[in-house]
Amino acid sequence: MSQKKSLKTVFVSILFFVGLFLNAQSTFQISSPESQGVSSEKLIVLNDAMHSFVDNNDLSAIQTAIVKNGKLIHFDSYGSSDISENTQLESDDIFRIASMTKPIVSVALMMLHEEGKFKLDDPVYKYIPEFKNLTVKKRKKIRPVKNHVKIIDLLRHSAGLNFKGPDDYRKTMNLTLEEYTKEAVKSPLKFEPGTTWWYSYATDICGYLIEVLSDEKLDDFLKNRIFDPLEMNDTFFELPAKKLDRLTTLYVVDEKEQLVSFDNKSNTPFKDKVILLNGSGGLLSTTEDYLKFSIMLLNNGTYNDNKLISKATLDLMKLDHSIGLKYKKLAFGKKKGFGLGFEVVKENDTKFGSKGTFGWGGMFGTYFRVDPKENMVIIYMTQSFETYKLKLADTFRTLVYDSIIE
Secondary structure, three states: OOHHHHHHHHHHHHHHHHHHHHHHOOOOEEOOOHHHOEOHHHHHHHHHHHHHHHHOOOOOEEEEEEEEOOEEEEEEEEEEEEOOOOEEOOOOOEEEOHHHHHHHHHHHHHHHHHOOOOOOOOEHHHOOHHHOOOEEEEOOEEEEOOOOOEHHHHHHOOOOOOOOOOOOHHHHOOOOHHHHHHHHOOOOEOOOOOOEOOOOOHHHHHHHHHHHHHOOOHHHHHHHHHHHHHOOOOOEOOOOHHHHHHEOOEEEEOOOOOEEEEEOOOOOHHHOOOOOOOOOOOOEEOHHHHHHHHHHHHOOOEEOOEEOOOHHHHHHHOOOOOOOOEOHHHHHOOOEEEOOOOEEEOOOEOOOEOOOOEEEEEOOOEEEEEEOOOOEEEEEEOOEOOHHHHOHHHHHHHHHHHOEOO
């Protein structure tokens, strides 16, 4: 190793561990990468690659984290939480996690399943009467559905829901979950229920179902049953005023391929009274908080001796429930499938992770995977639309697995 490379390794390691001790000592046990079978040098390669997206002005900032064998072995923040203010991204900055809300709400609903409040094959209309007389549009003709939407269809995205909400998402936030649900069923379904995998806002309906079954508002249920037990103190639908300065700016790429602020501290709807508790994508969170949730999933429903959900229920959620559905292969190929709330890897392939790996991402550039075989959780957070065009997830995932010492 060259002297320059050696110095870089030492320098990064010092910064890395000092940062961890300052920001996460009370939450996670910290370990050197090598002690958990991971190469520090390869993690520098990972950092360099992630940093390059910021240096090339593709992203404003990025935060990455790896927990392996219960130890935090990597945590890195790079870039600006707001470009115009030139503010450095901090370890506790808050992100819009978008569709990474779905796994949380799905777990919450399955807690009620575990308590016997419903069966997966129950028709949704049993609890939400508006689902009784649905229609489906086929070949430009609208007719009554042959199959009723079941609760499992909501969780695995086979309900056929075609409702997209108002054109302006901010208008959608003025609806309650009940109002949103009643609007959703007015639109004909796109497919016959239970026949086709079609990504939709079905998890919003799951959120309303939680309210109906538990007699609690969704935010209260999540706080009482998940966030408080996991000490996820920075995860919520509505941003507290005292935490506004920690909100990371969300960017969109304009026609000149420049990053332009889309949602920031001054104009964000999250600082106002949030009416719609959007179970499909409405939560705010931090990397640290989502690590706690992910570690709970990795530990079969337990975190710090606090059991939230059983291993049997999580095992059920991690099965591929998309088998036999149309478009499943188009969406996931042969090596992946979809469980009850997240994607699952069915075969060993380092491109996607080990067999049994599961997780999901969000449209604003958030991503997590839980790998039981490697006993590992990996996460990144950024705030920009259409990060899939950068192949950010593929790069991150590949370099993480490259860092594992055989």
